[in-house]
Amino acid sequence: MQPTISIPQGWDYPRFVPGQWTKQGLIxxxxxxxxxxxxxxxxxxxxxxxxxxxxxxxxxFYYFDDQIQQLSVAEIQAQIQAEIEQHQQQLAALQQQLVVITGGSNGC
Incomplete structure (x- = not known):
């Protein structure tokens, strides 16, 4: 289930959300x-x-709406690709540790 945030009546809606990458960094x-x-x-x-x-x-750092710049589609794609590559490197390192611990056997 996705978390729900209720914005009180009379408040402006935010332009950005937590977890979003911007030119300034990660919200x-x-x-x-x-x-x-x-x-x-x-x-x-x-x-x-x-x-x-x-x-x-x-x-x-703290910024208001008008101080934050959105990333372009190409920048978002590059950010996601960098995250994927980092996770793949971590996975490869963990797999190597598993091979060392098990002595090269697959545990079967």
Missing amino acids: IGMEYNPPGTMLAHEYGQGWRYAVLPDKNSQQV
Whole structure:
């Protein structure tokens, strides 16, 4: 079952979602600062996104809708391909460890 997020009436809908890659990095969280609140006065009103510049970063940056740029289709495809290749390398390393542990036998 997919998680559901309800946006209260009167709030703008966000342009981005957690887990989405952007030119600024990976969106890992978001918050809404409603107009007329202390948070809106201090940080600005609207959706504010927590972004990791890359998935191995410990530093989180915060941006508003108008500060984030979407990736092009080609950039998204390249990002996905890089993720696939990284996972394939991890899988190959794990398979090699399994061969070493089992002494080359397949366990049958």
